Amino acid sequence: MSAAADIVRASLPRASWSWGAALVGICFVLACGAPLGVNGYGLYLLTLTGIFALVALGLNFLTGYAGQISLCHASFFGVGAYATAILTQKAGVPYLLALLSGALFTTAIGAIVAVPALRLRNIYLAIATLGFGVVLQKIIFEWRSLTGGGGGLALAAPSIAGHEVGATGLYYLTLAVMSAGLFGAWNVSRGRTGRALLVIKDSEIAAGSLGIHAARYKVTAFAISAFYAAIAGGLFAYLVRYINPESFGVGLSISFLSMVVIGGLGTIGGSIVGAAFYVIVPELLRGIKDAPGLVFGLLLVVVMVFMPQGLWGMMRRLGRGSVG
């Protein structure tokens, strides 16, 4: 991803540049028209894809760009879901405001988690974040008066400006939020933060010699990714209308990480493709008697072995080949 438009055009064939723009346009039009062509369950899956894509976009900053592994993103997702639900349901805060406040609250938690994580890397960081995730999940579980504990929270449909938001409304809200998240992620990727994160992933010594404060940017990456995860969590709570601490375990954190890796580390398109793969493919495999999990697991292995740069990396290579 290049910063200066002229350089992008110099390094990519002009045809593939306009192909990319056309592809984004087609996807957006299809996404806008999708509720007309799918049933209720299909719409649920599409909304879920958008929500997971939002988490993956955020996690990509941390893992794809800054090279930091997190196994607590399901907890950020959960904190966002609970904060939004509690603010809306118990404090009567309007849904959109609750969504934003919950996300800002989670961003602060993300930044706090980052501080001890600054001393750790690789597998050690993974284990430390795993610990944070367990702690956050446990707090949600034990704080019964606020969160309902293991019994969970059942939620009524949210309303925006007095209008109840149904499944279609929530889908469009998710699409709008995800598009905004995509726009922000794309901008950061070609701005000073995105470049700084890439250098930090490669070498913190090099980053220092360029005047980049590695610690500050790692905290920023944690905070942004927690913000994305929390917004997604606030949407998820009202997609499923029932949340309990079990939904936000380490298994989900691993799924988020897999989405980013399967889609393609450090690529924005990859985050969306990875999320779609994770939601849609198991559905397509449902027809296979008794073994959808097995086939899905094998597919993950195949993708990783034959497409180390992820689905997006492969799609880009194929696209370049066909364009010439």
Next chain:
Amino acid sequence: MTHLAIEDVSVDFGGIHALRGVGFGLEAGSIVGLIGPNGAGKSTLLNCISGITRPTAGRVWLGDAVLSTMSSAAVARCGIGRVFQHPELVAELSVHDNLLVACHCSLHYGLFSELLRLPDVRRQERAAAKRVSTVLSRLGIADSAGARVGSLPYGHRKLVDLGRALLMNIRFLLLDEPIAGLNDAEISRLREILLALRREFGLGILVVEHNMPFVSGLCDRLVVLDLGQLIANGPPAEVLGDARVMSSYLGEALDA
């Protein structure tokens, strides 16, 4: 005129004395060669100046500022550029983007503006891209602007690394074995670039290098380290004739 001063710097790693009370100064506009056998402490000294290693004793000054208590990022922001022995570039980015990273400190926009890519961000990014293009032409690698760094020959990568230092508004440049792995044409081009930088910007340069003809031809002064101690400091002709230098270093180099 700014002065970079190394004052009685010692560094211990466990029980090993990597540097013992080393002290010398570097004026803006001068080129000083730092030589010595392997393990003499040359890279450790560069690391002390650039804030990567903290001295056990002694200080590094830039004018009135003490560099040796600062983080490496803060030292870089004071105008000390560092070019590593092996270029520390992001292989997956283009040459142009690798240089753009070095404009980090001259871009002044917040994360919020960046997320929205406000007009001010775009204006600053355009200005940075222009500076990058200027440096690329200056280094004679403008043709490679769009190439991925990973695909470049080693000599080109070293030039890109130097280009990054040049984009940082530096006053002093620390070079660690800049000509290792370069061919003759690249060496003479590097020499011209360094001399031009001194002439035009009054840049002070401290260069660690094993190649004696290169060092003695380029530098105003040579500082010799051996086993962490400074054993000579003076004009090249004088230093290279010094008996201690001959026995500790040059003898070894001649034997090799």
